[in-house]
Amino acid sequence: MTRYLIKRILFMIPLLLGITIICFAVMHLAPGKPTDLQTQMNPKASAEMKERLLSLYELDKPLHVQYVSWLKKLARGDLGTSFSSDHRPVADKILERLPITILINVLSLLIIIAVAVPIGVLSAVYQDSLFDKVTAVVVFVGFAVPTFWLALLLMIFFGIHLGWLPISGLRSLNYEYLSTWAQLADLAGHLVLPVFISAFGGLAGLSRYMRANMLEVIRQDYILTARAKGLSERQVIYKHALRNALLPAITILGLSVPGLIGGSVIFETIFAIPGMGQLFYMSVMARDYPTVMGILLIGAVLTLLGNLIADVSYAVADPRIRIS
Amino acid sequence: MTFWEMFYKNKLALAGCGIVALLFVVSLFAPLLAPYDPGAIDLKNVLAPPSAGHWFGTDQLGRDVLSRMIWGARISLKVGFVATGLAILIGTILGAVAGYYGGWIDALIMRFVDIMLCFPTFFLILAVIAFLEPSIWNIMIVIGLTGWMGVTRLVRADFISLRERDFVTAARAIGAGDGRIIFLHILPNALASILVAATLGIAGAILTESALSFLGIGVQPPTPSWGNILTAGKDNIDIAWWLSLYPGLAILITVVGYNLLGEGIRDASDPRLKR
Numbered sequence A: 001m002t003r004y005l006i007k008r009i010l011f012m013i014p015l016l017l018g019i020t021i022i023c024f025a026v027m028h029l030a031p032g033k034p035t036d037l038q039t040q041m042n043p044k045a046s047a048e049m050k051e052r053l054l055s056l057y058e059l060d061k062p063l064h065v066q067y068v069s070w071l072k073k074l075a076r077g078d079l080g081t082s083f084s085s086d087h088r089p090v091a092d093k094i095l096e097r098l099p100i101t102i103l104i105n106v107l108s109l110l111i112i113i114a115v116a117v118p119i120g121v122l123s124a125v126y127q128d129s130l131f132d133k134v135t136a137v138v139v140f141v142g143f144a145v146p147t148f149w150l151a152l153l154l155m156i157f158f159g160i161h162l163g164w165l166p167i168s169g170l171r172s173l174n175y176e177y178l179s180t181w182a183q184l185a186d187l188a189g190h191l192v193l194p195v196f197i198s199a200f201g202g203l204a205g206l207s208r209y210m211r212a213n214m215l216e217v218i219r220q221d222y223i224l225t226a227r228a229k230g231l232s233e234r235q236v237i238y239k240h241a242l243r244n245a246l247l248p249a250i251t252i253l254g255l256s257v258p259g260l261i262g263g264s265v266i267f268e269t270i271f272a273i274p275g276m277g278q279l280f281y282m283s284v285m286a287r288d289y290p291t292v293m294g295i296l297l298i299g300a301v302l303t304l305l306g307n308l309i310a311d312v313s314y315a316v317a318d319p320r321i322r323i324s
Numbered sequence B: 001m002t003f004w005e006m007f008y009k010n011k012l013a014l015a016g017c018g019i020v021a022l023l024f025v026v027s028l029f030a031p032l033l034a035p036y037d038p039g040a041i042d043l044k045n046v047l048a049p050p051s052a053g054h055w056f057g058t059d060q061l062g063r064d065v066l067s068r069m070i071w072g073a074r075i076s077l078k079v080g081f082v083a084t085g086l087a088i089l090i091g092t093i094l095g096a097v098a099g100y101y102g103g104w105i106d107a108l109i110m111r112f113v114d115i116m117l118c119f120p121t122f123f124l125i126l127a128v129i130a131f132l133e134p135s136i137w138n139i140m141i142v143i144g145l146t147g148w149m150g151v152t153r154l155v156r157a158d159f160i161s162l163r164e165r166d167f168v169t170a171a172r173a174i175g176a177g178d179g180r181i182i183f184l185h186i187l188p189n190a191l192a193s194i195l196v197a198a199t200l201g202i203a204g205a206i207l208t209e210s211a212l213s214f215l216g217i218g219v220q221p222p223t224p225s226w227g228n229i230l231t232a233g234k235d236n237i238d239i240a241w242w243l244s245l246y247p248g249l250a251i252l253i254t255v256v257g258y259n260l261l262g263e264g265i266r267d268a269s270d271p272r273l274k275r
Helices: A002-029 A047-056 A063-075 A090-125 A130-144 A147-161 A180-218 A221-228 A233-255 A257-270 A276-285 A289-317 A319-323 B003-009 B011-028 B065-101 B103-118 B121-131 B136-145 B149-162 B166-173 B178-214 B226-235 B241-269
Strands: none
Touching: A002 A063, A002 A289, A002 B103, A002 B121, A090 A130, A090 A180, A090 A233, A090 A257, A090 A276, A090 A289, A130 A180, A130 B241, A147 A180, A147 A257, A147 B178, A147 B226, A147 B241, A180 A233, A180 A257, A221 A233, A233 A257, A233 A289, A257 A276, A257 A289, A257 B121, A276 A289, A276 B121, A289 B103, A289 B121, B003 B011, B003 B241, B011 B065, B011 B241, B065 B103, B065 B136, B065 B149, B065 B178, B065 B226, B065 B241, B103 B149, B121 B136, B121 B178, B136 B178, B149 B178, B166 B178, B178 B226, B178 B241, B226 B241
8 A cells, every 4th residue: 555655656746747847838938928017018118127127037048947947946845936016935825825725625525525425326226216307407507507607696696685695705804803603604604605616516527427326336236136135225225335336436536626726716716715716816917927837836736636535545445456 | 220310319419409500590690680789888878787678788888788698609609619629639639649559659648648637727728828818719729728638538548449440450451551540440430429529528618718708818808708798797796687697698508508419419329328
């Protein structure tokens, strides 16, 4: 197991290198320069000053030199300094925003599991029942709904029409004056819509996948054996079938990580949540290369970690994989 | 049963086909169908709710929302087809080469696919688009360039299973070259799954374009697109629900249409794949 883990982690390094090379090349080969935003609108900026600004950010050097110096800094845990006016280290800027993004993504993963698995199992066990047909339609529409549109509709309905939920930010204005429990409740209220929106996309995929898995497992011989030896239907479904159908779903969850992280840009921008996605959007708009590179790297690391955790838990749960 | 008989019996696939056909008609005849000029500003009629004169209301500049949505259909159609066409082209070529030749070139291509799949795709698209000038062509190219990995895997799998078949050996025996075998013998057999991937890909591209336009880095105003009408919906969320409701509904119906069509083609072309 330890050897497997070490092998998997070592395998991540060339992948990450490849990812950073592609990001670096794509961003720096694009025609716009980050200094354009600072100088274009300024009639006083002379050609010489533009040159000086470029050399300050080391953007006048050849691409591979810039990349190697970026890598060297990375090896020391330094992601560079932001180009934006605060000139703070990129690592600090990301770290202070990462927890909220991870919190929302983990919460939505938990919701996806808690809702999609029972839906998938029930619609497989009661195949072609009304429940199965209704969920099939819901899932199909769920695949096609643009989540940002759903977010707008929910904001209009729950936030404005009913006034039940706050629609922006993480805290109310009177947050400082609330008791600890009220603060928690306030935070939870602010999280309801973002977490739901973030989970929504994954719900459809996993429940359909669970249904397909379950249908396949139910037809296996060992289920027939379980029935033949007189086990109750409950035991057959929940003990024998469910376990085997759940295993492959772990991989699907791992694969859904990039989608969740990518989606955080959309819902954090809509709900004005100060997370990594919002920082990414703002940095991209400001052509803040170091911050964009840093977040792309963190996003890729989180994706690889998600896949690794999925594969490891698969191996832990399924002895057949551990042995081979 | 033939492909067409299977397809014709599938009511849902026919419905999807109808939706897609309707979108084509609307896009083609947009100038005739739109009741108003989509760019006509009417400052006396700003943010008017739906009425007999303006079925879907007006936006913050008094422009007719229905007319803008009809013209927006053109944009989604264009983005969907060009972006997916590019993704299919890249994916098919790489997948065919990887699956047919195998060996180191296969390993190289598949590692590249792995790397591309590690990105949260939406991050990558955002990063590239923002550094380019946001134009409709750039969007189509970037969505295409970040969407080919699934097709590559699919085509590769098809090629691996097909290249050992007897008809390939027969073609090789009569002296056919690699290019001829790949394009004339194997590729036609993989066409059905490529077509399905393309149809579902169009739906995905339309969703991505609308999200980008919504964030303000897609199709730029004053050109109307479903996504950028929704941006106006967000800005006026507390007063003008119609700006948020209708364009999103159009996206939803369009995507459902392409998905139904795609699944219909899959079920009809290969009954074994039927769920």
